[in-house]
Amino acid sequence: MIRTLVHRVGYAIPIMFGVALLCFMLVHLAPGDPLVSILPADASADLQKQIMQLYGFDRSYPEQFASWLWRALHGDLGTSIASGRPVATEVFNAVGNTLILACVATMIGFFFGCLFGFVAGYYRNSIIDRLASLLSVIGVSVPHYWLGMVMVIIFSSQLMWLPPTGAGPGGSADWTLDWAHIRHIILPAITMSVIPMGIISRTVRALVAETLSQEFVVGLRARGLTDYGVFCHVVKNCAPTALAVMGLQLGYLLGGSILIETVFSWPGTGFLLNTAIFQRDLPLLQGTILVLAMFFVLLNLIVDVLQSQFDPRIERG
Amino acid sequence: MDSSVISRPRPPSSHIDIGGPQQALLSVRGLIKHFPLSRSMFARGPATAVRAVDGVDFDIRKGETLGVVGESGCGKSTTARLVMQLTMQDKGELVFDGQTVGSRALPLRDFRRQTQMVFQDSYSSLNPRMTIEDSIAFAPSVHGVPHKQAIVKARSLLDRVGLSPVRFAGRYPHELSGGQRQRVNIARALALEPRLVILDEAVSALDKSVEAQVLNLLLDLKEEFGLTYMFISHDLHVVRYVSQRVLVMYLGEVVEIGDVNEVFDNPRHPYTQALLRSMPSMDPNRRTEEPPLSGDPPNPINPPSGCRFHTRCPHAQPVCSQTPPPLSDETGHAVRCLMYQPGSGHSAAPMGVAA
Amino acid sequence: MSAISPSVAPAINVNPERSPGYWSNVVKRLRRDPMAMTAAAIILLMILVAVFANWIMPSDPFQAGMLRRLRPIGTPNYPLGTDELGRDMLSRLMLGARLSLFMGITPVIAAFVFGSAIGIIAGYAGGWINTSIMRTVDVFYAFPSVLLAIALSGTLGAGIFNALLSLTIVFIPQIARVAESVTTQVRRSDYVDAARASGAKPFTIVRAHVLPNALGPIFVYATSLISVSMILASGLSFLGLGVRPPEPEWGLMLNTLRTAIYTQPWIAALPGAMIFITSISFNLLSDGLRTAMEVKE
Numbered sequence: 001m002i003r004t005l006v007h008r009v010g011y012a013i014p015i016m017f018g019v020a021l022l023c024f025m026l027v028h029l030a031p032g033d034p035l036v037s038i039l040p041a042d043a044s045a046d047l048q049k050q051i052m053q054l055y056g057f058d059r060s061y062p063e064q065f066a067s068w069l070w071r072a073l074h075g076d077l078g079t080s081i082a083s084g085r086p087v088a089t090e091v092f093n094a095v096g097n098t099l100i101l102a103c104v105a106t107m108i109g110f111f112f113g114c115l116f117g118f119v120a121g122y123y124r125n126s127i128i129d130r131l132a133s134l135l136s137v138i139g140v141s142v143p144h145y146w147l148g149m150v151m152v153i154i155f156s157s158q159l160m161w162l163p164p165t166g167a168g169p170g171g172s173a174d175w176t177l178d179w180a181h182i183r184h185i186i187l188p189a190i191t192m193s194v195i196p197m198g199i200i201s202r203t204v205r206a207l208v209a210e211t212l213s214q215e216f217v218v219g220l221r222a223r224g225l226t227d228y229g230v231f232c233h234v235v236k237n238c239a240p241t242a243l244a245v246m247g248l249q250l251g252y253l254l255g256g257s258i259l260i261e262t263v264f265s266w267p268g269t270g271f272l273l274n275t276a277i278f279q280r281d282l283p284l285l286q287g288t289i290l291v292l293a294m295f296f297v298l299l300n301l302i303v304d305v306l307q308s309q310f311d312p313r314i315e316r317g
Numbered sequence: 318m319d320s321s322v323i324s325r326p327r328p329p330s331s332h333i334d335i336g337g338p339q340q341a342l343l344s345v346r347g348l349i350k351h352f353p354l355s356r357s358m359f360a361r362g363p364a365t366a367v368r369a370v371d372g373v374d375f376d377i378r379k380g381e382t383l384g385v386v387g388e389s390g391c392g393k394s395t396t397a398r399l400v401m402q403l404t405m406q407d408k409g410e411l412v413f414d415g416q417t418v419g420s421r422a423l424p425l426r427d428f429r430r431q432t433q434m435v436f437q438d439s440y441s442s443l444n445p446r447m448t449i450e451d452s453i454a455f456a457p458s459v460h461g462v463p464h465k466q467a468i469v470k471a472r473s474l475l476d477r478v479g480l481s482p483v484r485f486a487g488r489y490p491h492e493l494s495g496g497q498r499q500r501v502n503i504a505r506a507l508a509l510e511p512r513l514v515i516l517d518e519a520v521s522a523l524d525k526s527v528e529a530q531v532l533n534l535l536l537d538l539k540e541e542f543g544l545t546y547m548f549i550s551h552d553l554h555v556v557r558y559v560s561q562r563v564l565v566m567y568l569g570e571v572v573e574i575g576d577v578n579e580v581f582d583n584p585r586h587p588y589t590q591a592l593l594r595s596m597p598s599m600d601p602n603r604r605t606e607e608p609p610l611s612g613d614p615p616n617p618i619n620p621p622s623g624c625r626f627h628t629r630c631p632h633a634q635p636v637c638s639q640t641p642p643p644l645s646d647e648t649g650h651a652v653r654c655l656m657y658q659p660g661s662g663h664s665a666a667p668m669g670v671a672a
Numbered sequence: 673m674s675a676i677s678p679s680v681a682p683a684i685n686v687n688p689e690r691s692p693g694y695w696s697n698v699v700k701r702l703r704r705d706p707m708a709m710t711a712a713a714i715i716l717l718m719i720l721v722a723v724f725a726n727w728i729m730p731s732d733p734f735q736a737g738m739l740r741r742l743r744p745i746g747t748p749n750y751p752l753g754t755d756e757l758g759r760d761m762l763s764r765l766m767l768g769a770r771l772s773l774f775m776g777i778t779p780v781i782a783a784f785v786f787g788s789a790i791g792i793i794a795g796y797a798g799g800w801i802n803t804s805i806m807r808t809v810d811v812f813y814a815f816p817s818v819l820l821a822i823a824l825s826g827t828l829g830a831g832i833f834n835a836l837l838s839l840t841i842v843f844i845p846q847i848a849r850v851a852e853s854v855t856t857q858v859r860r861s862d863y864v865d866a867a868r869a870s871g872a873k874p875f876t877i878v879r880a881h882v883l884p885n886a887l888g889p890i891f892v893y894a895t896s897l898i899s900v901s902m903i904l905a906s907g908l909s910f911l912g913l914g915v916r917p918p919e920p921e922w923g924l925m926l927n928t929l930r931t932a933i934y935t936q937p938w939i940a941a942l943p944g945a946m947i948f949i950t951s952i953s954f955n956l957l958s959d960g961l962r963t964a965m966e967v968k969e
Contacts, residue, residue, distance in 0.1 A: 018811030026823050137959070141952035143903045145910055146926060146944025153937040255816025259907050263930075274911065277826035289823050297814050401869050429871035442862035446694055446884040452863075455880065456870035472688075486688035509870060 005305055012301045019293045020072070024065045027286045068286070077287035082279045087287035090272060095291060098261070098268030102253040104185060105192035110246045112193070113139075113200025117242075120201070121208025132201065139198020148191040148263035155187060162187050165265035188264040192257070196249035203245050207238040240307055247303035251296040334379075336415040341376035342513055342545050343432075348373045348399055348409035354618070368617050369395040371569035373409075374644065377513065382539070382546040384560030384577060386553060386592065390617060392569040393549045397517045400547065401434050413513075430460060433506040437518035439498035443490040443505075450475065450486035453505045460509065467508075474504040478534060496527035500534065507538065515547045520555065532559060553596050557581055565589050568617055568625045575650030585652040587630045624655060636662040694888075701964040708960025711953040718950050722769035731760035733767045733920050742936045753939045755925065756932055761939060765946060768920035771832075772947065775914070775921070776902030779836055783843035784894045790844070791851020792886060796859055796878055806852060812845040821904055825913040835914035839905060843897055850893045854886045892965060895958040899951040906947050922947050 071078070077087035113136075120132035156164035162183055211234050220230060258270030265271070269288055276285040351366035370392045377383045385393050398404045400411065402418065402425060413431065416423035436442040443452055453474060454467035462470070472482035478500040490498055499519065506514055516535070520528045536559065539546060550556050556563055556577070563580050565573040565588065573586040584590045615621055621628050627637035637655055640662070644653045655661040659669025692700075702708055721728070731749070737758035745753045752761040794805040812820070824838035858864060859882065867877045906923025908914035915921040917928065925943040933940045 014807070015811055015814050018808075019814050022811060022815070023823075027827055137952060137955055141899050141903075141948065141955045143906060143923075143944055143947045143951065145907055146941070146947060149926065149930065149933060149944060150941055153933050153941060157934050157937060252816050252818075256818030258818065258822055259910065262911060273822065273826075277822070278912070285823075285826070289819065292819055293815050296816050296819075300814070403865050403869060426871045429869060432869075434866070434869055436862045436866065438862055442866055444863045444881050444885065447880075448691075450688070455867065455872070459867075459870055459872040459876060483688050487690035489691055489694075492691060505866065 008301060008305050008308075012297060016294065016297055019297060020069055020290060021065065023286060023290045023293060024068060026289065027282055028061065072287075072290060077290070078283035080276075080281055080284040082275070082281040082284065087283050090284065091269065091287050091291050094267060094269045094272045094288075095295075097266065098254060098257050098270065101185060101188055101192065101261075101266060101268060102250055102257060104189040105253055106196055106246060106250045108189060109193035109196030109249065110200055110242075113197040114204050114242060115201075116197070117201040117204025118208055120205040121212065124205075124209045124212075129205075133205065136198040136201035136205070139194045139201065141198075142194060144191055144194060145259040145263050147194060148188065148260055151187050151191055152263070166267075188260050188266050191263075192253060192260050196246070196253065199249060200242065200245055204238060204242050207241055208234055211237045244303050244307045247299060247306075251299035251303075254299070255292050255296050334414070338379055340379070340415050341412075342379045342414055343377040343400065343547075344412040345373060345375050345377075345396075345400065346410050346412065348396065348411075349407045350395055350399055350404065351407055365618055368569050368620060370399060370406075371620070373566075373569070373571055375564055375571055375574055377545060377547055378562075380543065380545055381561040382548050382559050384556035384563040385547060385549040385566065386551065386556055386563060387566035389551070390568075391566040392617070393566055394517055396566070397434065397515050397547070397549055400515060401432060402428070403434075430509050431511050432513045432515070433509060433511040434515040434517060435499070435502045435506050435519040437521055439495050439502055439522065440490060442502055443498060445490055448487050448489060449480075449493075449501055450482070452490075453501065453508050456505065456508045470508060471504070474507055475501070477507075477538075478504045479530075480504075494527075496523055496531060499523060499531055503531075503535065503538070507542065510542070511544070513545045513547065515549070517549045518551070519548075521550060521552065528555075535559070553581075553593065565592070568615070568620050570625060570653065571644060572626070572653045573651070574644075575647075575652075579650050583650075585650065585657060586626075586654050587632055588626050591629075624653075632656060632663075632665065634663055698961070698964045702960055705960045705964065707956050708964075711956035711960070714949065714953040715957060718769055718773060718953075721766050722773050725763075725766045725770055729760075729763040729766050731763045733759055733763040734918055735759060742932055742939065744936060745938060752942060753936065755939065756928055761942060764920040764925065765922070765942065768922045768925060768943065769946070771915055771919060771921040772902065772906055772923065773950070775832070775835060775839075775905035775909075776898055776950075779839035779843055779905070780894055780897050780901050782836075782840040783847050783897075784890070786840070787844040787847025788851045788887065788890050791848040791853075791890070792855045792878065792882065794848070795852040795855025795886075796874065796882060798856075798859070802852070806849075809845045809848050809852075812841070813849065817842045817846075817900075818904065818907075821908065822911070822913070825908050830913045830916055832915055835905060835908050838908070839901055842904075843901065846897065847890065847894060851886065851890050854889050855882060858882050858885045888965060892958065892962050895961060896955070898958070899954040902947060902951050902954070 068078070075088055077091065079085070080087050080090060083090070116132040116135055120129045120136075123129050152164045155162045164187070166184055220233060225233070254269075256270075257266075257268055258273050260266065261268045261270035262274055269292055272284065273288050275281070276288060348370050349372055350370040351368050353366045373392070373396055375383070385396070387393050395404070399406050402411075411418040411428075413423060413428055418428045419425055443449075447455070450468055450471040453471035454464070457467040457470060458464055472486050475482045475485055480497060480500055485493070485497070485501075490501075493501065502519075519535075520531050523531060532555065535546070538544065546559070548556065548559055560577045562575060563577045564571055565580070565586065567588050573580060573584070573589045580589065581593060584593055615625075615628060621638065623636075623638040623640055624630070624633075624642050627633040630637065634655075640655065642653050642655045642658055642661065645651045645657055655663040656665040657667075659667045730751070735758075737754075740750070740754050740758045741756055743750055743754045745751070747753060750760050750762070752765065755761055755764065790805060790809070794802045794809075815823075821838050821842045824841060825835050828834035828838065864877060864881055867881050872880075905914065906921070906926070909921050909923035910927045912927065915924045917924060922943040926940075926947075929940040929943070
């Protein structure tokens with residue numbers, strides 16, 4: 001176990017370094033002067049130089065990268081140009097909100113995905129299978145930002161059951177588990193759950209169909225195993241992969257939440273990204289992308305390690 | 318068809334017999350191939366490797382069929398791949414008709430025109446997206462033969478191996494049966510008019526009746542084109558039927574080599590004896606009472622010290638675990654065993670000075 | 673069995689019976705799949721509309737008219753209503769098909785070309801070349817694709833070319849991975865060994881043996897990316913990156929019509945419905961293609 005862990009972590013570290021490098025390079029691709037948003041147009045050359053020194057834009061790229069990375073490892077992601085607050089604070093506040101949304105969405109998606117996938121796999125090639133498969137194709141084909149709009153139209157505008165935007169009273173800082181807050185999360189979470197639902201349902205269906213068609217199942221039945229017993233058996237076989245896919249989907253949602261958060265004005269990292277891009281707030285942009293990407297890599301790592309633990313078919317080390 | 322006849326070498330159009338009938342067609346000297354095992358960063362000790370081929374020497378004489386037998390994992394297929402140079406050896410050299418393969422006298426590309434191979438799996442050795450005639454015509458076209466001419470040659474070879482060109486030339490591999498595909502593979506191997514053909518378990522995957530047909534085809538072709546064969550198989554009956562000499566391999570080494578009838582009737586190495594005893598007999602009066610060999614073959618990562626067979630040998634003595642025996646010098650029937658090594662220290666060995 | 677005699681020679685020159693090739697079999701199987709054919713028909717319709725939009729549009733998609741803003745569906749002269757600036761929705765949707773389809777398909781084609789090249793080279797070469805190429809690809813792959821697309825697009829700035837570039841960069845690693853995996857598998861097969869044994873050079877082997885066997889699976893994978901690409905491309909325009917107004921593009925139209933969801937919800941939802949229909953058609957077609965290719969005879 002330890003060997004696998006060390007091995008996987010050892011492999012992930014250069015990836016994380018590469019990701020950090022890519023983050024850094026990404027942001028510095030931006031054409032145009034990074035300081036244009038804070039400096040008045042007629043700022044003196046002296047003032048310009050001062051500000052550049054303050055933000056470190058006057059040093060060479062490798063130097064900037066090294067010092068940025070060093071500080072990031074210590075939790076200092078710089079200061080947002082637009083708001084003046086530390087990037088780290090802003091990002092971690094927002095990450096909390098996005099995590100809540102993404103986790104709820106993933107759980108919903110996992111539940112329904114497994115349900116549809118199981119049913120489709122058990123009754124494969126029947127009408128039920130085709131229906132469930134159609135639902136999952138819809139899940140992966142629908143533009144989720146449009147679906148969000150449609151949900152708002154139906155449930156907020158027409159039926160007035162649920163609020164269209166925001167995270168609830170108290171804004172992003174004050175989230176508690178009460179109805180006032182939950183009613184805000186319902187629409188965005190359901191909208192977001194559609195993609196993982198589609199993907200998980202397809203995966204589970206394929207797994208279940210494959211497992212049931214294997215010869216050992218016939219052997220089990222021949223030895224008198226009840227339907228319930230076979231069911232448990234199938235679950236045990238499919239669980240590791242299904243959980244792995246769920247983990248990966250969670251990571252994907254964390255990184256790709258920006259579109260839904262824009263539609264629902266959900267104060268998460270996606271929203272922050274949006275702000276950072278349009279205000280050309282480089283430190284904020286850099287910090288947000290870095291945190292999100294690292295989350296994704298870490299999540300993949302965890303899924304990897306757990307999967308090799310639970311699925312004996314995957315080779316260790 | 319009397320398979321014991323060594324066909325008179327008839328030089329095919331493109332290859333000249335350089336060394337004459339006494340020169341071995343292929344001379345394998347000291348071939349070594351180890352496959353390193355990937356190891357984690359934290360493993361201790363020397364790097365381990367699968368010692369697939371560990372010092373193999375033999376000759377293939379012009380016009381003969383050399384059978385190669387042994388258990389799974391003994392290194393037969395690796396040896397075949399080394400001879401074809403599909404895998405490069407770690408040490409050792411190949412000398413083809415007196416010229417070293419890979420030297421300026423015989424560059425690899427020229428060697429490849431003269432040596433070809435027929436693989437065991439008839440399906441995976443044919444490109445599923447190429448028609449049969451294109452597959453056969455590929456090799457000649459690589460060497461500069463114009464496409465039309467290569468196709469004509471492909472069709473004539475198809476006819477020669479017993480597949481009607483009209484019916485088969487435009488088909489795809491999945492439409493043919495196993496036996497038909499293997500005939501195609503043979504046709505493909507002959508397209509470059511080679512002198513040496515390596516048959517790696519070429520008939521092992523076929524049904525018995527089909528196997529017999531393909532074997533007879535191989536013998537006819539050998540006679541007609543003056544070919545030399547290296548015939549690898551685990552089926553001892555078949556090897557006896559087609560070969561003039563036979564080579565026995567164990568854990569990456571040659572343990573016995575000699576005239577096929579001599580080796581099969583008077584096996585010297587204990588392993589060969591066990592192998593032959595394990596052939597099921599058709600005679601109900603000669604039932605096999607106990608298994609001739611016990612245990613699994615030790616793995617090639619860590620072969621036993623001294624003589625590699627000593628852990629399963631009924632005649633093993635302490636000296637066997639200390640001294641690795643060399644292959645004896647006789648050209649008629651050589652064996653790698655201390656019992657035949659004069660002065661080796663084994664109680665059954667003849668008297669004399671240790672070599 | 674005898675050597676070739678003159679009487680047999682003419683038989684060699686007769687044209688042999690030819691089996692239909694692999695792809696014609698695939699197409700044949702595809703034709704028998706009703707869902708895939710329906711999807712293909714829808715896509716063809718969209719493409720035709722996109723190509724001939726200029727000729728079949730009922731009105732000028734750029735002609736604004738503040739007095740006729742947000743007219744509902746079914747208004748005379750404006751069968752699908754008007755948008756927030758009074759422009760005819762039907763015409764804008766038709767012309768929008770052009771950009772939306774273009775932005776969805778082009779990055780996948782570009783990524784197919786570059787990604788396959790990278791993956792096939794890495795897969796065939798093996799060794800340190802493979803490791804260095806694939807580790808670099810892995811770093812890009814370690815980013816969630818939406819994030820990468822938005823980050824790239826955001827830093828390069830809005831605009832069609834930048835959006836296309838960002839999306840291509842996002843898809844190249846995914847295709848490269850599939851290409852490398854398929855090529856490695858093909859490389860290990862016996863027929864490639866046989867080709868090497870006949871003295872062919874690597875380039876010839878790749879051309880004659882690897883490509884015909886590898887490109888098929890890579891192509892199927894690429895088609896499954898088209899729907900993702902369309903959604904992402906429109907998503908970029910939805911965020912304000914990508915296509916800029918007044919060009920009609922479905923994602924951008926969704927963005928500008930957001931304020932109208934309370935007054936004319938169905939008009940606001942129309943562009944997204946178009947994206948949905950096209951995207952699901954591409955997915956169904958891609959699924960049908962994969963099923964048609966999987967059957968081994």
